[in-house]
Amino acid sequence: MENMIVIMAGGRSSRMGAEKPILKVNGKPMILRVYEESTKVGETLVAISKNTPKTRELCIKEGIPLIETPGEGYVEDVRYLLKELGSFVSVSADLPFVKACDIAEVKKAFDGKTSLTGVLPLSKVPTDLRPVVYKGYVIVGLNGVGFEGEKFYELSNPLLALNVNTPEELKLANRIAKLIG
16 A cells, blocks of 8 residues: 655644744745645645644645644654554655655655654755754654654755744745745
8 A cells, every 4th residue: 555645734833833834935835835745746634633723724725635633742643643544654844845756755765664764964954954963864854654663764855954943944944935936
């Protein structure tokens, strides 16, 4: 069975103070940017929760298929989705520059069993970003979620290092979007 793509859009957005998925980058809500790229690769669901009522409204208005998670936290939501869907490819709703080719690459490499954590080598990350670094890599919000073990999967799109968690990162994303079109 082909792995479903799930856009994770049910978080609390506590650092942002607003629902991140509906915030606009270059005039378009991030959730729509990510969804458009994901659907080029395969069947896609948006995972929402009680934390994201405006995201739910937008998805219903746009005819985007949804799955409701408990909204207790990322790990809990991933466990819930594994139980409901089996293994899947996970894309964060706050990755405004994810491309279909990035998602396709992870989907192709994912065997449906061993989780793949999407990473970028530090050398590929623009120095003005302050991403999450673990074991010398930048963790990005694009993963294969499986049932046994985990390994890093190195990606090449440097803009995957920008996930929008703060108002400053949203401003940066808008500046970048204007530059790249």
